[in-house]
Amino acid sequence: MSASADWSSRRFSRSLIVNSRIVLMAGFGGLLLLTAFASFDGLHAFEQIQTANDTIREDFQLRTRVLERIRGGVYVSGTYVRDYLLEPESGKAEGHRYSLLESRNDMDSALAQYRTLLNTQEAAPFQVLTRELTEYWSVLEPVFQWTTEQRRRDGYTFLRDEVFPRRMSMLGIADQIGAINESQLNAGKLKVEAIFEQSRRRLTVTVGLTIGLGLLLAIFSIRKILGLETETGQRYQEISDARAELKLLSARLVEAQEEERRSISRELHDEVGQALTGVLVEMANLSTLIRTRDAEHIAAKADEIKKLVESSIGVVRNMALLLRPSMLDDLGLVPALQWQAREFSKRCGVWVNVVATDVSEDLPEEHKTCIYRIVQEALHNIVKHAAAHDVKVNVQQTEDRLTLAIRDDGRGFEAQHEKGMGLVGMQERVSHLGGTFAVSSQPGHGTSLNVSLPLHSVVPGEMRTDQSMAGKD
16 A cells, blocks of 8 residues: 555544544434433423412412302301391390301402402303392391391291392302312313323423434444444454565565675676686786787787776676666766666667656655666566566656656566565555555556656756667667
8 A cells, every 4th residue: 555545544534533523422412412401391391280280279279268268158147147137135136247247248358359360261150149149238238227026027037038048049159160160170180281291292202312313323333333343453454464564575675685695796706706817817827928028919918808807897887787876876867767778678688668758857866766776676577577578668757746657568467466575665665755656467468567756846857758779779
């Protein structure tokens, strides 16, 4: 995985984590709010029910007490009238009349109080009761002027014909008002039940929403936890694979280092060592010729020694260039790639075409080395595995990127399943510089390798298009 792709993956993961946290915080916050709302709404409903119940009960009790005062006053008034009419002594009769007047005053006070408590259903019966009481007192007024003889003669008849029937009528009206009062109590109970039912429905909806939101949060949390477990497993597997690749790469690097040392040692022994040995032998022969003063052979021997020394110098120079071409530091990336293409074409007989566009000579050392080594490793892989005839190397620089494309017409391979240590090393170089690395290949259709490196504060050079052809010096 490239550095930019890995950074994008980390940024996407952080975005998912932040979004998940927001969703969880909002969900649990909403759940707490719904729970709090359900609690407060339930408490408010209970308070409403309790208040309504207390109000109805207190109103019923007050109405009942006032009505009982009226009913009691009506009943007692008949008793006082009876005692007054049947009392033979004038003093005691006057006492009964005074008690009757007190009862009347209490009834008038109760009527005035009950009038403030009336509802629409009680208005008509109450008016009838008031009218009956007025007539009742009007009928009693003349009686208080009777003499003792009149009370003894007409009292019983008056009680039977006037007082008792009217009292029974007024008590019936009072009972009717009491029945209406009880019906109001039943209506109040129905009102309390309606409040309770409404509160229960609202509480049911709130609890349903709370349970639904809780289930959604539980499902979301479980999915996130399972997703995190899966992602953790994938990351662990990636780390394990990366560690395995790192170990393999380290072993490959050690092997490559030993191979390079072995190659240098072989070159030094086979080429430089033998050439210097030949120089020593020829120098000894030259010394012999000098002692014999054979001028003709001395010049020829000196030429042979010169050729041997020049050959040794060429071998040492080629070895140095293979290790680190001095032109990469002295002339820049493009000349080094051209020299590498020419040397590769000479050794392997493969046509290599290098095209460079707008490549600056002031590239960072790490970028130049990375591109050079990738081209070197790619050409090595091509001659070793691809059996290609033509290779195109394209290097292009823009304002903020340096790109490399290498294409060959070789046999190709399964890029998704086959990945050698050479490709791993290239990818590691590119990832170290924060670039992207991609390989595209199919069996029988060649291979395409693309590299993109980010640049910072590097001005592109002049437009340059160079070509190096296989076998051309």
